[in-house]
Every structure is written in structure tokens, then in C-alpha cells.
Amino acid sequence: MTHGPLAGVRVLDLSRVLAGPWATQTLADLGADVIKIERPGTGDDTRQWGPPFTTRADGSPGDAAYFLCANRGKKSVELDIASPEGSAAVRRLAADCDVLVENFKAGGLKKYGLDHASLSAINPRLIYCSITGFGQDGPRAPQAGYDYMIQAMGGLMSITGQPDGTPGAEPMKVGVAVVDLFTGLYAANAILAALLHARATGEGQHIDIALFDVQAAMLANQATNFFVSGVAPTRMGNAHPNLAPYQPFPCTDGMVVIAVGNDGQFRQLCAALGAPDLGTDPRFASNADRIAHRAVLTAELSSLTAACDMAGLMSRLEAAGVPCGPVNTVDQVFAESQAAHRGLVVEQTRPDLAAPVRTVASPIRLSRTPVAYDRPPPALGADTDEVLRTGGAGRDS
Structure with a gap:
């Protein structure tokens, strides 16, 4: 049937x-x-x-x-x-x-x-x-x-x-x-x-x-980035062309992707990492500011996450309402409780x-x-x- x-x-x-x-x-x-x-x-x-x-x-x-x-x-x-x-x-x-x-x-x-x-x-x-x-x-x-x-x-x-x-x-x-x-x-x-x-x-x-x-x-936003700016996008590794921070960050036992989609989430991220001053730093006040100062922002956040284990970091970020997830291997995907x-x-x-x-x-x-x-x-x-x-x-x- x-x-x-x-x-x-x-x-x-x-x-x-x-x-x-x-x-x-x-x-x-x-x-x-x-x-x-x-x-x-x-x-x-x-x-x-x-x-x-x-x-x-x-x-x-x-x-x-x-x-x-x-x-x-x-x-x-x-x-x-x-x-x-x-x-x-x-x-x-x-x-x-x-x-x-x-x-x-x-x-x-x-x-x-x-x-x-x-x-x-x-x-x-x-x-x-x-x-x-x-x-x-x-x-x-x-x-x-x-x-x-x-x-x-x-x-x-x-x-x-x-x-x-x-x-x-x-x-x-x-x-x-x-x-x-x-x-x-x-x-x-x-x-x-x-x-x-x-x-x-x-x-x-x-x-x-x-x-x-x-x-x-499939080029989606990358194609329209080109149509609007006239500049062809280039390779950026794990960084996002339109958002920051939006990439993997190091931990003591692996890497965690942190996906900040708005200014409020960014401030919550900084507070959860014990660095609320970063959330009010004028260099990082808006997403456009964070894109302009991406390198220094990534370095600041990486120094904070590198002292954390993955489970502890994700627990803190989830409690703060910051989207995050582990960088899993294929076997780990199917071992997830979800x-x-x-x-x-x-x-x-x-x-x-x-x-x-x-x-x-x-x-x-x-x-x-x-x-x-x-x-x-x-x-x-x-x-x-x-x-x-x-x-x-x-x-x-």
C-alpha cells in the first residue's frame, strides 16, 4: 500500500x-x-x-x-x-x-x-x-x-x-x-x-x-550583494559577508558557531561572556560597525571563548538567548538527542x-x-x- x-x-x-x-x-x-x-x-x-x-x-x-x-x-x-x-x-x-x-x-x-x-x-x-x-x-x-x-x-x-x-x-x-x-x-x-x-x-x-x-x-544574497554594490564577493572563510559576529569561535575542546542576528543579541553575547563593555563599545554599536571592525571584534571574542569548554559556553549563550551550536562531525550529528x-x-x-x-x-x-x-x-x-x-x-x- x-x-x-x-x-x-x-x-x-x-x-x-x-x-x-x-x-x-x-x-x-x-x-x-x-x-x-x-x-x-x-x-x-x-x-x-x-x-x-x-x-x-x-x-x-x-x-x-x-x-x-x-x-x-x-x-x-x-x-x-x-x-x-x-x-x-x-x-x-x-x-x-x-x-x-x-x-x-x-x-x-x-x-x-x-x-x-x-x-x-x-x-x-x-x-x-x-x-x-x-x-x-x-x-x-x-x-x-x-x-x-x-x-x-x-x-x-x-x-x-x-x-x-x-x-x-x-x-x-x-x-x-x-x-x-x-x-x-x-x-x-x-x-x-x-x-x-x-x-x-x-x-x-x-x-x-x-x-x-x-x-x-543559489548565490542568493551574494548575488544581490554584487548587484547592489557592483563588487564581486570574495572568499571569507567562515565569516559572513553581511553579519558579525557570525562564525565559529574556539573553545578548549572544539569550536562553537555563534550566530548574532541583531544588536540586542550582540549585547547579550557580550554580557554572557563577562565583557558587557564590548556591547557598548562604539566600534561595535551596530552590525555595520561590527562589519567595519570585524578583525578586532573577532580577536576580542575569540580570546574570551578560548577559555571556555564547548558545553559550558553553549549553556551560557543559550540562557542569554544567543543562537549557537557545536561544529559536529557526521557521527556526532546522529548522536545528538535532537x-x-x-x-x-x-x-x-x-x-x-x-x-x-x-x-x-x-x-x-x-x-x-x-x-x-x-x-x-x-x-x-x-x-x-x-x-x-x-x-x-x-x-x-
Whole structure:
């Protein structure tokens, strides 16, 4: 039984790696019936993106952990879409689907008769979402795009990392593929909007999502800083371009991020650190003043926090109403009491694996139609016979 607000919505997933699968996993978490089409024998590239790998019941290596992160809740069907039989099977499935998601190069599916024009002629209500590096048009449309290169080309690396003239100064990528993840979320949002339109009108449409466009949108306040000032932002390490103090500070046993958002919080911070005079110092009276004197302010505050342990400092700041938090390692994230209380780890079993599969829960919390985790990330081809036996005519129920 499929649960959730998207119960009854059928999604054909021709995507692989991360951006597309992240979008379709979001839809699956919300109750959609997602059919993942994979290359026979090898499947999604990320099944081999390890170590680490899972362990099969017979002790042999299974899927890479990377694959598990973005493919929960789906059925896996092995099909060679380059063969006449495979492309015909995809067309049969598409005739009974509400949504199709693909991340081939622009125009790459046309030769198989699986492009938007061909499939919308079969199913006019189909929502066809194309995810590419640069979109369906423009001078770079034919080029492939990958998260890392888009972080570089789209400006994110130019504002990430230590400032010039300091140790380790160089443009730096983010520690996870954030452009892919944002792209998946934008794609899922666009699909939901298109579903509303389709239900009202019976009309599908083509969604064109580009990683480069998404990265530009992700620049957010940094882009508008440039538009207003005419000056391109630069790397500032852990400092914030528009707020101070808003960065990690040293303690005896680690680092704590202090996030001051207004002048009142700054005065409360100074009082909590036993230095109320800093809160009335004219150099630090307003946020703009603190930005102008950031270096001396950071040095003053660091000398105070460096004498504190993390737990003691956070206890004092929380009591004073100053936002703060520890700089956690990944294992410490899931050891947090808040993580346990919110159920941030999903554990599912798969018959072919020796141990349960653990993934991070969806952050979506709906009071009436909660997320349900009905299927673990699938074994390659686990649902081929079941799905193809129906010829695309049946829906999950």
C-alpha cells in the first residue's frame, strides 16, 4: 500500500547519479509510485561509486553507500532503452505515468523516441522533467554538466574557502554535491506545480531544469550583494559577508558557531561572556560597525571563548538567548538527542543484504499525510518482472 499526499501519482525515472534521483526520491517519500529504469547488468552509475559498499547475505560486496542515499522508495527495472524492445517498453510505461524525469544530454533521448515531443503525443497529460547541466537551449546546451564544475563555473567556489593571503587559500567546493541536491529539490517543486496544473487542465508540460541556473539562483544574497554594490564577493572563510559576529569561535575542546542576528543579541553575547563593555563599545554599536571592525571584534571574542569548554559556553549563550551550536562531525550529528527525537535515521531491510539499510529521513513533516518509507533502495532489477508484466497499465495500490 502506497501512502502519502502523492499516492496514485506514477513517476517514470530515467535519471541517474544524484540530481534526478534526489528529485524522484522526494516524490517517493511523499507517496508517489516511482519506477526507476536502469541499465541491464550495471544499473545506476552510483551503485559502483564506492567504497564503502554494503555487504550481501553471501558476504560479497553489494551496492555502494552513495546509491542508497537517493533511491529509497523506488522500484528497479532493468531495460536497455537503446534497443527497440527497451524503448518500446518505456513508451508503454510512459503512457500510464503522470511524470517522467530524465537527465540525459539535451536532445539525447530523441533518437529513441523518448523525447518530450514523442511521449507527450502518446500521453498529453505527461509532465516531462529534463535535468541537464545548462538547459535545453543556449550556447552551452549540448555540453555535459557535473556538480563540481558547476560549483566552479557558477561562482560558488569563488566565495567558499579561506581568504587570499591566508594559509590554505584557494577556491573550495562544498563537502556535498549541493548543486545536484538543490537541483533535485527545484525539480521536485516544479513537478508538484505542474501536477496541480495537470489536474486542473489535463495538460502536461515540459520542465527544463539546469544545474547552472540553479547554482546562479543559489548565490542568493551574494548575488544581490554584487548587484547592489557592483563588487564581486570574495572568499571569507567562515565569516559572513553581511553579519558579525557570525562564525565559529574556539573553545578548549572544539569550536562553537555563534550566530548574532541583531544588536540586542550582540549585547547579550557580550554580557554572557563577562565583557558587557564590548556591547557598548562604539566600534561595535551596530552590525555595520561590527562589519567595519570585524578583525578586532573577532580577536576580542575569540580570546574570551578560548577559555571556555564547548558545553559550558553553549549553556551560557543559550540562557542569554544567543543562537549557537557545536561544529559536529557526521557521527556526532546522529548522536545528538535532537536527531534521535526527530527520528532522522530510517532503517529498512532488504533480503539480499546482510544488514539493514540506513538512510537519512526526509525533513518533510506533514500533519495529515506524513511521509512513509515503504521500500528500501532497490536491488538492481528487483521489480523488472512485476512492472513489465502489467505492460504499464497497473498502478501501485
